[in-house]
Amino acid sequence: MVIVGHVDHGKSTIVGRLLADTNALPEGKLEAVRRECLRTDKPFEYAFLLDALSDEQDQGITIDTARVFFKTNARDYIIIDAPGHIEFLKNMISGAARAEAAVLVIDAKEGVRENSRRHGYILSMLGIRQVVVCVNKMDLVNFDEAVFRRIEQEYRAFLTEIGAVSPERFIPISGMQGDNLASRSDKTPWYDGPTLLEMLDTFQKAPPKVDRPLRMPVQAVYKFTNQGDDRRIIAGRIESGRVKVGDKVVFTPSNKITYVKSIEGFNTESRDEVEAGWSTGFTLAEELYITRGQVMSHVERAPLVSTRLRANIIWLGRKSFEPGRDYKLKLHTAAVPVRIHRINKVIDASEAGSQLDKRRVDRHDVADLVLETQSPVAFDTVGDNEASGRFVIVDGYEIAGGGIIVSAEEEERDELRFEARMRDFHWVKGGVTASQRAERHGHPAALVMFVGGAKTGKHGYARALENALFESGRNAYMLDGTNVLLGIDADLHFVDATQRELVRRFAEVAHLLLDAGMLVVSTTNAIGLADYADVQALLGDATSIVVDVDPEGKSTAPCDLRIRGNEPEAQVIAQIVDLLGKRQITQG
Numbered sequence: 046m047v048i049v050g051h052v053d054h055g056k057s058t059i060v061g062r063l064l065a066d067t068n069a070l071p072e073g074k075l076e077a078v079r080r081e082c083l084r085t086d087k088p089f090e091y092a093f094l095l096d097a098l099s100d101e102q103d104q105g106i107t108i109d110t111a112r113v114f115f116k117t118n119a120r121d122y123i124i125i126d127a128p129g130h131i132e133f134l135k136n137m138i139s140g141a142a143r144a145e146a147a148v149l150v151i152d153a154k155e156g157v158r159e160n161s162r163r164h165g166y167i168l169s170m171l172g173i174r175q176v177v178v179c180v181n182k183m184d185l186v187n188f189d190e191a192v193f194r195r196i197e198q199e200y201r202a203f204l205t206e207i208g209a210v211s212p213e214r215f216i217p218i219s220g221m222q223g224d225n226l227a228s229r230s231d232k233t234p235w236y237d238g239p240t241l242l243e244m245l246d247t248f249q250k251a252p253p254k255v256d257r258p259l260r261m262p263v264q265a266v267y268k269f270t271n272q273g274d275d276r277r278i279i280a281g282r283i284e285s286g287r288v289k290v291g292d293k294v295v296f297t298p299s300n301k302i303t304y305v306k307s308i309e310g311f312n313t314e315s316r317d318e319v320e321a322g323w324s325t326g327f328t329l330a331e332e333l334y335i336t337r338g339q340v341m342s343h344v345e346r347a348p349l350v351s352t353r354l355r356a357n358i359i360w361l362g363r364k365s366f367e368p369g370r371d372y373k374l375k376l377h378t379a380a381v382p383v384r385i386h387r388i389n390k391v392i393d394a395s396e397a398g399s400q401l402d403k404r405r406v407d408r409h410d411v412a413d414l415v416l417e418t419q420s421p422v423a424f425d426t427v428g429d430n431e432a433s434g435r436f437v438i439v440d441g442y443e444i445a446g447g448g449i450i451v452s453a454e455e456e457e458r459d460e461l462r463f464e465a466r467m468r469d470f471h472w473v474k475g476g477v478t479a480s481q482r483a484e485r486h487g488h489p490a491a492l493v494m495f496v497g498g499a500k501t502g503k504h505g506y507a508r509a510l511e512n513a514l515f516e517s518g519r520n521a522y523m524l525d526g527t528n529v530l531l532g533i534d535a536d537l538h539f540v541d542a543t544q545r546e547l548v549r550r551f552a553e554v555a556h557l558l559l560d561a562g563m564l565v566v567s568t569t570n571a572i573g574l575a576d577y578a579d580v581q582a583l584l585g586d587a588t589s590i591v592v593d594v595d596p597e598g599k600s601t602a603p604c605d606l607r608i609r610g611n612e613p614e615a616q617v618i619a620q621i622v623d624l625l626g627k628r629q630i631t632q633g
Contacts, residue, residue, distance in 0.1 A: 046245065047125040047143075049168065050150030051158040055181040059150060059220035060113060060126050061091030063242070066227035069115030091220065119246040138167060138359065138447060142435060146175035146248045148241070149212070153192055154185045157199050165200070166392070166411055169209035170357040171435075172427040172449055175248045176212045179241060184219040188232040193217045207392055214244055254321035258346035259286030260425070260433050262377035263296070263339045267326070277480070278309050278326035279335055281378065284432035287320035288327075288343070296339040297423035298350040299586035300469035304330040332480030334489050338379030339586065340423040340433065344470070348423040348433055350462060352578065353386055353454035358438070359411045362445025366406035366438070369601065373439040377432060379422050380439075382603065386417035386454075406446075415454045419603055420581060421462065426450050461549065461582040469585060482562030486520040490559040490587060491630045493621060495568040496577060497594030502610040506594070507568040509614040510621060519564050519631065526569020529554055548576045552583035559587045564630070574602050588628050592621065 048056045064070050082089040113124045125144055147168050151161050168176055178200060186192045197215040204211055216225055217233050218241060224230035227242045239247070264281040288294065288305060295302045308316050309326040319325050327341075340348050360366045366385065374383035391403055391412045406412045427434030427449035438446040483489040493510060495503040507523055514521035529551050537543045537550075551572055558565045572580065577591050593604040600607065606620055625631040 046122055046146045046148065046248075047173075048148040048150065049164040051152065051155070051160040051164075054150045054152040054155070054158070054161070055092075055220045056148075056150050057092035057126055058090060059148070059179065059181065059218070059226065059241075060124055061093070062220050062223050062226055063124075064113060064115055065091060066223055067115050067117065067242070069113075117242060117246055120250070122245070138171070142171055142431075142447075144171075144173060145251045146245070147173050147177075148245075149176060149178045150181050151178060151196055151200065153180050153182045153196065153217070156196055157203065161200065162203055163409070163411075165204055165209055166207055167359060169204075169207075170359065170411065170449055172431065174210050176210060177241070177244050178212045178215045179218045179220075180215060181218055181220050183217045183224065183233070184222050188217065188219075188224075188230075190217075190233075190235045193236075213247075214238055216241055216244060254285040255287050257285035257321070257430060259288050259294070259342045260284045260348065260377075260430055261288070261341040262379070262433070263335055263337050263341065264324075264378050265337060266335055276309070276328050277332060278328060279341070280324070280326040281341070282324040283319060283321050284377070285321045285430055286343075287318060288341075289318035293344055294341050295344045295347055295470075296333070296335055296341055297347050298421040299335070299339055300466050301333045301335065302344060302470060303333055306330045331474075332478040334479045334483060336586070338377075338381070338422075340377065348425050348430075349453045350421050350423050350466070351453045351456065352418045352421050352458070353456045354416045354418070354422075354424065354450050355389075355413075355452045355454045356416055356436070356448045356450050357411065357413055358406070358446050358448030360406040360408060360446040362408060362440050362443065364440060364445070365408070366412075366440075366446060368404065371603065372445075374416065374418055374422070374436055375439060375444075376422055376424055376436040381422055382419040383416050383438065384603070385414055387415040389413040389415070413451075421586075424450055424453075426452055458579055458582040461579055464549075465583045465585055479560075479562060486562055488519055488564065488631050489629075490562045490564065491625065491628070492555055492559060492565045492567060492580075492584065492587060492589040493625075494572075494577065494580065494589060494591045495566075495594060496572065496574045496591060496604075497610070498596075499570045501594040501596055503568040503570075503594050506592070506614060506617050507566045510618050511566045513618045513622070514564055514566070514631075517631075520562065521564040521566060522558060524555060524558060524565050524567040526551060526567070526571045529569070530571060544576070545579065547571050548579045549583065552580045555580070556584055556587070559584065564625075574600070574604060577604075588630055590621065590624050590628070592617075 048060060050056050065075055078093050079089050113126065115122055149164060151157055180193050180196050201211060216238060217236050218225045224232055225240050227240060229240055261281045261283045263279055267278045267280060269276055290305050290308060292305045293302065294305060306328045308319050309328060342348060368385040372383050374381050388404055391406055391410050393410065425433040434450045436448060437444050495507050497503050511521045511523040533550050533554060534547060537546060551569065555565055555567060574591065574593050581589060590605045592606045592608065593600060594610045595607055596610045598609060605624055608617055622631060
């Protein structure tokens with residue numbers, strides 16, 4: 046449970062008083078703090094029971110989150126005391142992101158303030174549905190019911206306006222004097238609701254993570270060779286669910302399916318079953334090429350896959366979050382380039398929830414928008430699984446924003462992606478695995494795709510690259526679009542209505558060559574940069590690099606390398622080989 050609110054509204058005092066009134070403090074702690082206050086000539090405050098940092102006591106604010114433990118007859122609690130100052134909003138979000146319920150504190154004398162509103166929106170954005178609002182410091186307004194009712198009415202209206210969750214209860218309290226915290230106050234005869242402690246005990250505990258669908262984002266893949274150990278271990282933390290040896294699992298978004306051969310641990314015996322909360326490793330029945338960022342699940346309850354995610358975000362970056370710029374999305378262990386696809390609305394959560402008329406997201410703004418990743422990612426909505434439904438956005442080297450995934454946004458490639466998933470689920474495998482082919486060839490499969498207008502030099506670069514790769518011992522093949530048109534596409538007429546079918550067939554041919562473990566260098570006039578995402582949707586997670594040959598240099602569409610077409614072949618080849626090396630395809 047997290048406790049949030051505007052700075053100086055009394056969060057730490059409430060928690061300190063709760064600890065004292067429920068006898069949850071270590072023996073002698075309360076007396077020690079009182080003695081220290083006498084020694085330093087400071088008035089005693091219950092907040093001192095929590096503020097461990099000297100800066101916090103000196104400045105009278107909470108800087109970082111603090112975790113405290115206490116229990117009632119009903120259950121054990123972990124309270125996260127989150128800072129209320131706007132400069133420490135990241136810390137507040139970090140603390141709240143781990144909570145199942147929230148207590149939001151509003152000062153009765155000051156009323157609803159900037160961070161009261163902002164924190165209300167953030168709680169809703171993080172998917173926290175169990176919220177109680179404490180109107181604190183009622184002693185400073187003589188426990189006036191009218192003050193309490195006015196704040197309740199104002200704050201409920203604000204939350205309704207921004208579409209946030211409505212609190213289950215408003216409670217008039219005095220953290221300093223203990224009114225309506227652990228015991229009912231005789232100073233609020235007009236209030237007939239529960240105390241804060243009684244209210245907390247009504248909150249529902251979230252279902253155990255082990256009962257949810259299996260989710261294990263791949264953290265790393267280890268290969269040991271000492272003393273004849275040839276295990277290839279897929280490692281990660283199981284965020285939810287459980288899995289046992291012999292289970293059929295799928296890795297998303299690659300759609301690679303196999304069985305769990307063994308469950309491994311460091312300096313421990315192998316085990317037959319493991320569940321949420323464990324960081325562990327697996328060996329698989331087949332040597333699959335698995336990479337960091339994929340999610341292991343059971344086939345029947347796999348995560349969503351898309352390049353478009355509808356999300357709620359809060360932006361904390363010094364520079365604005367703007368369409369047309371590239372950022373990095375970090376979602377579980379995946380990190381992929383991302384852009385704003387569409388801004389639905391930007392809200393000033395510090396004011397009356399007003400919608401702002403602008404097409405960017407500034408610092409401390411919150412927004413409802415659609416993000417588009419450069420390649421498909423596996424995820425869940427936050428309501429289904431918070432571990433794979435929350436993300437951060439990196440601008441340069443700085444975490445600049447964070448949010449939750451509300452839904453998968455429909456896009457035109459869903460049909461292709463579904464086709465690829467069904468194809469991969471039922472793919473009849475040969476006797477040689479992708480890893481065996483990679484070991485034989487010295488590299489895994491990958492596609493380098495040259496796109497651009499006719500007569501821009503694509504074919505020359507592709508031939509030179511194929512030759513360079515082949516001469517360096519790689520298993521390379523040039524797939525020219527003309528050859529596909531003359532053969533497998535010979536029954537198609539070249540009109541707009543068949544463009545998607547042209548792309549689909551081209552990608553399926555490329556998929557076969559990639560399945561054979563080859564480095565495919567493609568060039569075609571029939572498929573442009575706008576079609577590249579369709580090709581990706583059909584290739585799954587196969588490594589692909591797109592090179593846009595743009596003589597005028599006007600294109601701003603995302604690609605891996607953009608050239609004018611007048612660069613020396615050796616220079617272009619060196620750049621592409623460098624890209625392949627960075628993607629761990631070719632080394633040396």
